[in-house]
Amino acid sequence: xxxxxxxxxxxxxxxxxxxxxxxxxxxxxxxxxxxxxxxxxxxxxxxxxxxxxxxxxxxxxxxxxxxxxxxxxxxxxxxxxxxxxxxxxxxxxxxxxxxxxxxxxxxxxxxxxxxxxxxxxxxxxxxxxxxxxxxxxxxxxxxx
Amino acid sequence: xxxxxxxxxxxxxxxxxxxxxxxxxxxxxxxxxxxxxxxxxxxxxxxxxxxxxxxx
Numbered sequence: 001x002x003x004x005x006x007x008x009x010x011x012x013x014x015x016x017x018x019x020x021x022x023x024x025x026x027x028x029x030x031x032x033x034x035x036x037x038x039x040x041x042x043x044x045x046x047x048x049x050x051x052x053x054x055x056x057x058x059x060x061x062x063x064x065x066x067x068x069x070x071x072x073x074x075x076x077x078x079x080x081x082x083x084x085x086x087x088x089x090x091x092x093x094x095x096x097x098x099x100x101x102x103x104x105x106x107x108x109x110x111x112x113x114x115x116x117x118x119x120x121x122x123x124x125x126x127x128x129x130x131x132x133x134x135x136x137x138x139x140x141x142x143x144x
Numbered sequence: 145x146x147x148x149x150x151x152x153x154x155x156x157x158x159x160x161x162x163x164x165x166x167x168x169x170x171x172x173x174x175x176x177x178x179x180x181x182x183x184x185x186x187x188x189x190x191x192x193x194x195x196x197x198x199x200x
Contacts, residue, residue, distance in 0.1 A: 051164050062157040069145065116150050127161040134165040144168055
């Protein structure tokens with residue numbers, strides 16, 4: 001038999017979500033989309049300033065470190081590894097597009113640190129996706 | 145940048161995100177973040193020694 005709390009959880013409207021929903025009513029996927037486009041923005045939207053700042057610093061730090069290490073920004077889809085790399089890079093949201101437009105990052109991996117840098121950029125994108133999903137979970141009340 | 149410095153930076157950033165996103169209370173976030181950081185760095189050191197022994 002489902003309790004009232006379980007019903008609320010399944011519907012994404014648990015009691016824990018009430019304070020957030022009272023503070024922010026709007027499009028339910030906005031924190032997810034905003035969090036993907038700008039690291040930490042999803043949490044900022046929900047008033048989670050400390051968490052958002054730490055997430056933004058981590059994702060930005062990893063991305064910038066990767067760029068400074070002359071990491072490669074994947075931009076083509078020649079083979080499966082390139083496609084996977086690009087999928088990871090796209091997780092950085094606007095950071096990826098701005099970097100492409102500005103011409104940051106290397107086109108080819110020429111030194112050992114550039115290989116590490118490429119991994120840093122890909123992982124920064126994956127971490128940003130995790131952070132954006134966390135913001136979505138906060139918005140729906142799955143997490144407090 | 146040395147390989148170990150890169151490992152430390154990687155572990156720091158990844159552990160921060162894991163801690164915040166995978167736990168609910170601030171205390172548990174910090175503990176889980178430290179746990180992940182220790183696992184990242186510890187496993188890198190252990191694997192490095194293993195590779196050194198294999199290479200000999």
